[in-house]
Amino acid sequence: MDTGTIIIGLxxxxxxCFAGAELISKVPQTLHTPLMSGSNAISGIAIxxxxxxxxxxxxxxxxxxxxxxxxxxxxINVVGGYMVTDRMLQMFKKKKRKKKE
Amino acid sequence: xxxxxxxxxxxxxxxxxxxxxIKNLSSPATAKFGNKLSMAGMAVAIIATMxxxxxxxxxxxxxxxxxxxxxxxYAAIKVEMTSMPEMVALFNGCGGAASALVxxxxxxxxxxxxxxxxxxxxxxxxxIGGLTFTGSIIAYTKxxxxxxxxxxxxxFQQVVNAGIVFFTLFLAYLVFQNPDNTFAFILIIIxxxxxxxxxxxxxxxxxxxxxxxxxNSYSGLAVSMTGFALNNNALIIVGSLVGASGxxxxxxxxxxxxxxxxxxxxxxxxxxxxxxxxxxxxxxxxMKGFEVEDVAIALENSESLIIVPGYGMAAAQAQHVTRELGxxxxxxxxxxxxxxxxxxGRMPGHMNVLLAEADVSYDQLYAMEDINDDFSTTDIxxxxxxxxxxxxxxxxxxxxxxxxxxxxxxxxxxxxxxxxRSMNVGFAGIENELFFKDNTMMLFGDAKASIQKVLNxxxx
Numbered sequence: 001m002d003t004g005t006i007i008i009g010l011x012x013x014x015x016x017c018f019a020g021a022e023l024i025s026k027v028p029q030t031l032h033t034p035l036m037s038g039s040n041a042i043s044g045i046a047i048x049x050x051x052x053x054x055x056x057x058x059x060x061x062x063x064x065x066x067x068x069x070x071x072x073x074x075x076i077n078v079v080g081g082y083m084v085t086d087r088m089l090q091m092f093k094k095k096k097r098k099k100k101e
Numbered sequence: 102x103x104x105x106x107x108x109x110x111x112x113x114x115x116x117x118x119x120x121x122x123i124k125n126l127s128s129p130a131t132a133k134f135g136n137k138l139s140m141a142g143m144a145v146a147i148i149a150t151m152x153x154x155x156x157x158x159x160x161x162x163x164x165x166x167x168x169x170x171x172x173x174x175y176a177a178i179k180v181e182m183t184s185m186p187e188m189v190a191l192f193n194g195c196g197g198a199a200s201a202l203v204x205x206x207x208x209x210x211x212x213x214x215x216x217x218x219x220x221x222x223x224x225x226x227x228x229i230g231g232l233t234f235t236g237s238i239i240a241y242t243k244x245x246x247x248x249x250x251x252x253x254x255x256x257f258q259q260v261v262n263a264g265i266v267f268f269t270l271f272l273a274y275l276v277f278q279n280p281d282n283t284f285a286f287i288l289i290i291i292x293x294x295x296x297x298x299x300x301x302x303x304x305x306x307x308x309x310x311x312x313x314x315x316x317n318s319y320s321g322l323a324v325s326m327t328g329f330a331l332n333n334n335a336l337i338i339v340g341s342l343v344g345a346s347g348x349x350x351x352x353x354x355x356x357x358x359x360x361x362x363x364x365x366x367x368x369x370x371x372x373x374x375x376x377x378x379x380x381x382x383x384x385x386x387x388m389k390g391f392e393v394e395d396v397a398i399a400l401e402n403s404e405s406l407i408i409v410p411g412y413g414m415a416a417a418q419a420q421h422v423t424r425e426l427g428x429x430x431x432x433x434x435x436x437x438x439x440x441x442x443x444x445x446g447r448m449p450g451h452m453n454v455l456l457a458e459a460d461v462s463y464d465q466l467y468a469m470e471d472i473n474d475d476f477s478t479t480d481i482x483x484x485x486x487x488x489x490x491x492x493x494x495x496x497x498x499x500x501x502x503x504x505x506x507x508x509x510x511x512x513x514x515x516x517x518x519x520x521x522r523s524m525n526v527g528f529a530g531i532e533n534e535l536f537f538k539d540n541t542m543m544l545f546g547d548a549k550a551s552i553q554k555v556l557n558x559x560x561x
Contacts, residue, residue: 024123029450029453040193042343045146045324053206053207056156064206087177
């Protein structure tokens, strides 16, 4: 891996950190749990690496076995994370408040 | 344009979708849509990856996805809202494990020499991912009460932990020098798993919101490291997003307790410490236990009510009956609002989710800074299983362990009703002088049962 690639990677990392911090600071306290479970689901993006590790070897070997378990864990993270976030967000409703005047 | 270029371009699209997803989380009204965008981002990234050239093991992939989806989906459907902190901790752990496993797979499948940068990031991914995995499991067992929520400490704990960290880094250096050093490599895996356990056991139950947030951040960092090693921009971007989000929440939690992250991690807050317990200066006066009827009468005669929920409400599963009480009083013309301290409960936003589950409208929920000035003009405050976050000692008593922590100033209200399980001190072992004040009415017992009785008395 040449130095240019590393610099590009680091550039992306630093800029994404700032963008992330900016976006996240706008999330209200009420939604902090869904933010957490949602970002959790996103971190299951490691599944991309897991898919490649499982799929690339032409036959089953150590790499593909490790990849297999990585896919299982990452999928739990992705599917579970998104579903639970969706379940929570379904519950956040604004009701018409009835009041006896 | 090669296939690889196209795949990288799709990754860019999915990164944008993730960002938009989080952007839409800025309001409960758009949040659901945001989550869908985020799902779409994940879906296109996965599809693009499956379309990579030279892919063979589709059968294995499909089996693995089926297993993971079944487990994750089942857990997501079955979990109780009160157990959300545990669930998030477990999912976090899975994320950490996935990153570490991908790094291990890359390590084992790599042919030829490693670039220096690649091997460093791979090792970091394994270490961070590994400790996130076991740390999350320990956090889960603590939250579930499987192991004691009290900090577990032993002599020279921090020295031992620091020693393990340095030894792990030394081993990493050995592997960096010679990637074929399998023994050192396996030892690194074992030690990073051990580190996760050792780092989390000294942390008390009340500090779990910080730890869950921090582990969230670590899982992001591990993904970023994997991304660097695989030269995959999608992983780098998403990892930094998650890392930033976790750190942001960690900081909010620490600020809300007026403690530094170092103090949370190494302070063993809430450990049984006899030297502090017997300083002799307990609050003057006595707690006054009241009957359900007294509380009902006080509520009936009020025009404004602020409900302050704490972990006790979650533990007693009292959110539904709390909402019923709130609705009943609303219909009677009482102005009902909910005040939520950032560290109430066991994870950021825990109380909000529970009240949302119970169907409380989110515009009735107020953060501390938005409602603190209103307590002095409020007739009655109902504290449900919250303790430290309403303890006036945080403002008045410089010798208190929680001195300086921002609190909900409930003692300024005309009357405070505190629902409490028993006379015992709260988690941190700190006496709460609020309970002894003249305008405080204590109602002892299980929160759910107590509120139900109050509600019955009101309806009669």
